[in-house]
Amino acid sequence: MSNYNPKPADKFTFGLWTVGNIGRDPFGEATRKVISPIQIVHMLAEVGAWGVNLHDNDLVPIDATLSERDQIVANFKKALDDSGIVVPMATTNLFTDPAFKDGAFTSNDPNVRAYALQKTMNAIDLGIELGAKIYVFWGGREGSESDSAKNPLDGIKRMRDAMNFLCEYVKDQDYDLKFALEPKPNEPRSNIYLPTVGHALAFIETLDNPDMCGVNPEVAHEHMAGLNFTHGVAQAWDAGKLFHIDLNDQLFGRYDQDFRFGSEMIKQNFYLVKFLEDVGYGGSRHFDAHAYRSSNYDDVREFAKGCMRTYLILKEKAAQFNADAEIQALLAEINDDDGSFDYLNSGYSQDAAAKLRSAEIDRVALGERNLPYEKLDQLTMEVLLGVR
Ligand code: GCO
Ligand code: MN
Ligand code: MN
Numbered sequence: 001m002s003n004y005n006p007k008p009a010d011k012f013t014f015g016l017w018t019v020g021n022i023g024r025d026p027f028g029e030a031t032r033k034v035i036s037p038i039q040i041v042h043m044l045a046e047v048g049a050w051g052v053n054l055h056d057n058d059l060v061p062i063d064a065t066l067s068e069r070d071q072i073v074a075n076f077k078k079a080l081d082d083s084g085i086v087v088p089m090a091t092t093n094l095f096t097d098p099a100f101k102d103g104a105f106t107s108n109d110p111n112v113r114a115y116a117l118q119k120t121m122n123a124i125d126l127g128i129e130l131g132a133k134i135y136v137f138w139g140g141r142e143g144s145e146s147d148s149a150k151n152p153l154d155g156i157k158r159m160r161d162a163m164n165f166l167c168e169y170v171k172d173q174d175y176d177l178k179f180a181l182e183p184k185p186n187e188p189r190s191n192i193y194l195p196t197v198g199h200a201l202a203f204i205e206t207l208d209n210p211d212m213c214g215v216n217p218e219v220a221h222e223h224m225a226g227l228n229f230t231h232g233v234a235q236a237w238d239a240g241k242l243f244h245i246d247l248n249d250q251l252f253g254r255y256d257q258d259f260r261f262g263s264e265m266i267k268q269n270f271y272l273v274k275f276l277e278d279v280g281y282g283g284s285r286h287f288d289a290h291a292y293r294s295s296n297y298d299d300v301r302e303f304a305k306g307c308m309r310t311y312l313i314l315k316e317k318a319a320q321f322n323a324d325a326e327i328q329a330l331l332a333e334i335n336d337d338d339g340s341f342d343y344l345n346s347g348y349s350q351d352a353a354a355k356l357r358s359a360e361i362d363r364v365a366l367g368e369r370n371l372p373y374e375k376l377d378q379l380t381m382e383v384l385l386g387v388r
Pocket of ligand 1: 288
């Protein structure tokens with residue numbers, strides 16, 4: 001058993017907005033005082049995180065002058081150097097300012113769309129200056145309450161135009177940067193465009209530079225849509241598009257909860273961690289979560305440590321599952337293959353089709369075969385519950 005202490009190689013990151021969350025919600029004021037980006041960086045170093053991610057305005061206020069911006073960035077870089085914390089991902093705040101009340105890239109107002117592009121170009125420059133290699137696009141305001149007000153086709157087209165413009169900008173600057181689109185079905189808009197991982201994957205293929213673009217799936221967002229998160233992640237991985245991941249937790253059918261990773265759905269999160277570790281996902285494990293509103297900053301530290309610790313515990317459980325002789329014997333039995341149909345593995349040929357047509361397959365025996373999935377699932381539960 002390990003001590004579950006995070007190491008840089010675990011690539012655990014948090015956003016400035018996550019551990020810096022002050023507990024405001026639609027019904028109540030902040031319950032924690034604002035702490036500075038520099039304090040957050042030191043807190044993250046103290047709890048053992050590897051990196052910090054940020055929106056432009058988490059660091060530089062939206063109305064800062066150029067010289068104020070440069071000073072803030074210089075001070076922040078010093079904190080990064082002093083603490084050893086890196087910035088793997090950056091993003092743009094395209095949702096807080098009232099200018100974005102009807103969206104940013106998909107606003108009906110061309111002035112807003114232009115401002116959103118301009119703001120993003122500047123924020124990309126900031127991300128590059130801090131060393132980011134991944135740039136996230138979460139379009140929280142890109143959507144509608146009433147579809148009378150905006151044609152969804154215009155929304156998609158405007159989103160595509162923005163992504164194409166910004167990809168060319170990155171190429172033109174010779175930046176080493178990839179884009180990761182973060183889907184979410186709703187909140188803050190009633191309906192957000194590109195609501196799920198599947199929608200985003202299909203959209204990316206319509207872009208001018210699809211190779212530069214992937215996805216940033218988030219546990220909570222797919223759960224809000226009632227979907228199996230690991231299946232969405234697997235499809236993104238299969239497409240070569242898993243550029244980043246937002247880990248947190250979320251009950252189905254609730255508001256956007258952003259709970260500590262693994263705090264609600266242990267089994268789902270086990271399959272997720274097992275998947276990421278089994279395939280060798282090499283990107284950041286980013287915790288886009290925040291502590292309960294009732295926590296003070298000591299408890300926020302516990303929250304951050306808890307996210308990482310639970311990930312590492314689930315990683316150990318995944319290794320235990322993979323090494324468990326009884327589980328592996330069951331998997332071997334379930335996947336038993338005598339090789340009779342190996343000729344189908346190389347795809348269609350007239351020979352294969354002819355051979356297949358004349359094959360005798362005992363349909364009744366197939367239906368009678370026992371699949372011991374109950375036993376396997378219970379063994380999985382016992383691994384998770386710590387009794388194996
Ligand atoms: C949310 C989103 C955001 C984004 C962040 C980075 O539901 O609010 O998950 O936290 O991840 O804006 O793009
Ligand atoms: Mn979210
Ligand atoms: Mn997120």
